Amino acid sequence: MKYRRLGKTELSVSAVGLGTWQFSGVWGKHFEQCEVDEIFARARELGINFLDTAECYGPNHLAERLIGNAIASDRERWLVATKFGHNPGNGLGDENYGPVQVLIQLEDSLRALRTDYIDVYQLHSAPNEYFDNDALWTMLDKQVDAGKVRFLGNSIAPRMQAQLAKSLDYGIGVIQVPYNALQRRAARLLFPMAQEMDLGVIARAPLAMGLLSGRYRQGHVFEDVRAMFIQQAQVNERLAAAAELLRDKPRSMAPSTWANAWCLQESQVSTVIPGVKSVAQLEMNALAGDVQL
Numbered sequence: 001m002k003y004r005r006l007g008k009t010e011l012s013v014s015a016v017g018l019g020t021w022q023f024s025g026v027w028g029k030h031f032e033q034c035e036v037d038e039i040f041a042r043a044r045e046l047g048i049n050f051l052d053t054a055e056c057y058g059p060n061h062l063a064e065r066l067i068g069n070a071i072a073s074d075r076e077r078w079l080v081a082t083k084f085g086h087n088p089g090n091g092l093g094d095e096n097y098g099p100v101q102v103l104i105q106l107e108d109s110l111r112a113l114r115t116d117y118i119d120v121y122q123l124h125s126a127p128n129e130y131f132d133n134d135a136l137w138t139m140l141d142k143q144v145d146a147g148k149v150r151f152l153g154n155s156i157a158p159r160m161q162a163q164l165a166k167s168l169d170y171g172i173g174v175i176q177v178p179y180n181a182l183q184r185r186a187a188r189l190l191f192p193m194a195q196e197m198d199l200g201v202i203a204r205a206p207l208a209m210g211l212l213s214g215r216y217r218q219g220h221v222f223e224d225v226r227a228m229f230i231q232q233a234q235v236n237e238r239l240a241a242a243a244e245l246l247r248d249k250p251r252s253m254a255p256s257t258w259a260n261a262w263c264l265q266e267s268q269v270s271t272v273i274p275g276v277k278s279v280a281q282l283e284m285n286a287l288a289g290d291v292q293l
């Protein structure tokens with residue numbers, strides 16, 4: 001495994017990290033604690049030290065609780081990134097991004113993760129009006145001073161250049177963006193500015209939610225959370241584009257390894273966080289931390 005600098009935070013993150021939305025139960029599989037423990041045990045062996053999660057991945061901080069139990073014995077070995085604010089399921093709507101609610105979420109995340117600090121605490125897909133809130137960032141600064149949070153981050157979409165431009169005003173040192181061989185807009189719209197500001201960059205969905213895994217054929221109908229996020233016409237279009245791209249990969253390389261390695265060719269990317277459902281998937285993804293395309 002190779003390690004990269006997470007921008008101005010100076011954290012040394014594994015080039016391949018671990019995405020954990022899959023533990024929430026909405027990806028067509030429910031995880032037992034022993035399965036998550038196995039994934040983390042193998043991740044340790046493979047040199048992975050970075051994970052991404054969120055308070056809203058599953059009811060009552062489910063993914064965070066599974067992770068907290070899996071890393072309780074060696075918490076300090078891990079760099080834990082979690083997120084706050086975006087939880088359509090909890091009925092709090094706009095309030096969810098306010099300082100009072102976010103502080104409650106932070107305390108709950110710390111409890112779920114069985115830790116007294118979070119390495120990277122990210123605003124989760126917030127509209128501009130909730131991002132531009134001095135009271136929120138002032139409260140978060142206090143949590144940094146108190147040692148509950150080490151660094152602040154912002155998880156955004158490529159079109160959110162306005163938020164990116166204000167990162168330094170609000171003490172944000174890390175951004176998380178969708179970036180993969182099928183969705184490249186972040187490289188053009190965000191990476192140059194992120195480089196200027198020396199922000200760490202977490203590339204999410206490196207496999208385009210599985211469409212670059214080589215497992216799916218034209219006409220495949222997803223019955224999990226992907227049915228909500230990718231329209232059927234887009235599934236077909238993206239699978240056709242993926243097949244075209246995968247034709248050029250080295251023959252001996254698994255599509256998933258190639259897809260992660262493709263993202264890591266971009267020096268602005270500090271780490272990719274493929275979401276995994278099994279030890280076998282984890283292993284194929286981790287290989288990307290050692291190959292050069």
Ligand SMILES: NC(=O)c1ccc[n+]([C@@H]2O[C@H](COP(=O)([O-])OP(=O)(O)OC[C@H]3O[C@@H](n4cnc5c(N)ncnc54)[C@H](OP(=O)(O)O)[C@@H]3O)[C@@H](O)[C@H]2O)c1
Nearest residue numbers: 019020021155204205206207208209210213256274275281
């Ligand atoms: N707004 C945000 O902040 C936000 C949004 C999205 C994601 N995220 C974060 O980013 C992470 C990654 O994004 P993502 O999970 O949406 O997309 P992804 O990483 O591109 O795709 C994950 C899916 O790809 C398949 N896969 C993974 N490794 C594989 C392998 N080696 N071989 C074959 N298939 C493999 C699995 O699906 P199947 O086995 O079912 O095909 C898995 O569920 C998430 O887990 C989450 O932590 C954050």
